[in-house]
Amino acid sequence: MRDIAIIAFGQTENKRTERLLNEAEMIAPVVGDLLKSVGLKRTDIGFTCSGSSDYLAGQPFSFVMALDALGAWPPINESHTEGETAWALYETWVKMQADEEIETALIYGFGRQSMGSPREVMTLMNNPYLEAPIQPDTISQAALQARVMIDKGIATEKDFAEVAVRNLKHAKSNPLAQCSGDFDAETLLKDPTIASPLRKHDCPPITDGACAIIMAAGDKARELCKRPAWIRGIEHRIDVQALGQRDLSECPSAKLAAEAAGVSKGKVDIAELHAPFTPQDIILQKALGLGDDTVINPSGGIHQGNPMMGTSLVRIGEVANRIINGEADRGVAHGSQGPCLQQNIVTVLEGE
Amino acid sequence: MAPDQTQEVALRADHKLEFPYVRATGPILGRFFTEIRDNGKFVGIKTSTGRVICPPVDVDPDSLEDLSVEDMVEVGTSGVVTTWSWLSEARPKNPLDKPFAWALIQLDGADTALLHAVDAGSEEAMSTGMRVKATFIDERKGNIHDIACFVPED
C-alpha cells in the first residue's frame, strides 16, 4: 500500500443562499487558494475528481460546467462521482494506489441547494416505483428512524436536542459556520415538530457552498506539508435501500466500514460525523465504536453547514486540518448518502 | 462603449427539470401492481429462509439467488405500524393534502414493511403498533398511486 495523505483543505463560507455566483465561480477561488497554500500550480496536479448531483444543480452534467473552474488545459486526468464527494476522494485514493505516477490529487465538491427544494429533490433517491412517486421527504424519513430509537428506549427527544446543542456550540469557533451559538435543550424542545418527533434543530441547514482537498503520496506529501494527515484506512459499505427492510435504530454498513477502516486500532481524538439529522449522530457514535474520549464534530458538524454533495468531504477536511495543525493525532471522518444513512464511508486519518 | 460589468446581483429564472421516465417493472413488481389494480390485494415474496418481503424484491436478500413470480404469496391489506412520523404540513405530490402520518406498515403475513401514508386525522390517533388498513382509489392504473392511503382499522 502506498502512503497517501491529505495535505490541505479549504471551503467557501457556508451560506443559506449564494445568489451571485454559479458553481464554477464558487469553486475556482477555493481551488486557487488551496493550490497556493501548498505551493502547487494547477498543472502539477496528477488527478482530479469531483462530487456533485445533477438533480440538486438543476441541470444534467453539472460537473462538466464545474470543470470550467479548473483551467483544465491541456486535458487533465479527471473523474467524477454523482453523489457525495467523500466517494470521489475514495476513488482518488484507489486511483493513487493503482497508479504510482500520480503524486498529487485534487478533490472538490459543490452544491447549491438554495435553487431547488432539497426536501423534494432528495425524494428522488428513493425507490422509483414504490416511494419516489409519493415523495416521502428526507425529514419525514429521518423522523421514522428517530421514532424507532425512542420506541426502543435508545434515545429521547432531549438526547436529539443535545446533539444540536453540542454541534452549535462547537460551530462557534468555526468562522465559516452557517449556524452556531449557545442553546439549551429544554428551550429547543419547546419548538413545534416539523415531522414528529423531529424539530428544526434536528435537521440540517440548507447550504450553498464548495470545498476542496489536496492529497499527496509519500515523500511528496512530506515535502509539501509539515504534518500531513495520513489516510490509514478508508472503506465504504451500503445497507439495503428500503427503510421497511432495515432495523433503523442501527447502521450495519457504518459499523462494517468502521471495522474495515480500522477505527478501533487506536485512540480516536476527534470524529466528524456526517449525520444530517441529530438521531443519526447517536446511531453513528455507536456504529463507529466511539467513546467519551473522542471529541465529536469539533467543527460543528452538519449544523456548521451542509453544502450537499460536498458535506462528506468537509467532514474529512475538518479532521485533516486538525491533524495538519497539530490539534489532534488521530481522527475519524464519516460520510453518508442515501435515505437514513444507507451508504457510509469511514476514513481514518493520522499524523506522524 | 464600455460594457456594463459592475452589477453584483445575478439574474434568476424559474426552471423546471423534467424527465418523462417510463420504467419497466419486471415480472415481480409487475405482479405486485397487477394484484393491487385488479384485485385490491397485496402480494409479497418468500425468501429461501421463509421470510416474506413486501413490497417484493427481485433478488433473495438471504441467499442472493434470483426470485421468481412463483415465490410470490398473498399478504393482508391490513397490518401494523412499526414506526411513524406526523407531518404537520403535507408536501406537494404526497398521497394526502392535509396533515398526515408517514408510516412503515408491516402487512399481515409479511416480515418487512411498506412505506405509505396513514390518514389518522390527528397525531394523537397515531401510535406504534396500531393496526391500519389500505384504501384504494377507484380508477386504478397499476402503479403505487392506486393505494390512496392507509386508515386506522376499527
Place this chain on the structure above:
Amino acid sequence: MSETKPVKYVNTPICVDFDYTPGKATSNFLRSIKKGQLIGSVCPDTGKVYCPPRSYSVETASPMTEIVELADTGMVYTFCIVNIKFYDQAQEVPYVSAYILLDGADLPIMHLIQECEVEDIRPGMRVKAVWRDESEWTESMENIKYFKPTGEPDAPVGEIMENIRSKSHA
C-alpha cells in the same frame, strides 16, 4: 375490473422546480444582450476572448476581469442540418444549427442559420445576427432570431481556427 393485462411498465415522470441563478458572468452577458450588445471575457494569459463570458479562464483558471464588446457578425465554423423533430421541438425541420465564430471572439457560439438554402451553408460563410424588434428584447439569447448570410466573401476558416489554436498554452 375490465383491465386484465399484467402491468409491465409504470409512468414515473420527474419534475423538479428551481429558482435558477446563472452566476455572475452569465448574468452580465444576459443583461448586455437585453441591450442588444454581445460581450466576451478576455483570458489574461492567452488573450483568447470567450463568448459567452466566464469569470475564470477555461484554459488557465485565471480570473477574467476584462470584458469586450463583440460584433453581431461572424463566420460559420461548423454546422449541421437537422431533419428529425425531437421531443418538444419548436423549430420546423429542416433547419440548420451552426457554431458561429463572432468577429472578435475566439470561441464559437451555437445558433440557427436561416434565409438561405441549407445546401448553400458552408464553413467560412459570413453571417450576421437578425434581431427581434427592440421592444421584445429580454435577458435571453432569443433576442437574436437567427443568423443570415451577409453575402461577403468567405472567411479563411482554416487559417482563423489555426490562429486561435496557437493562442492556447501547450
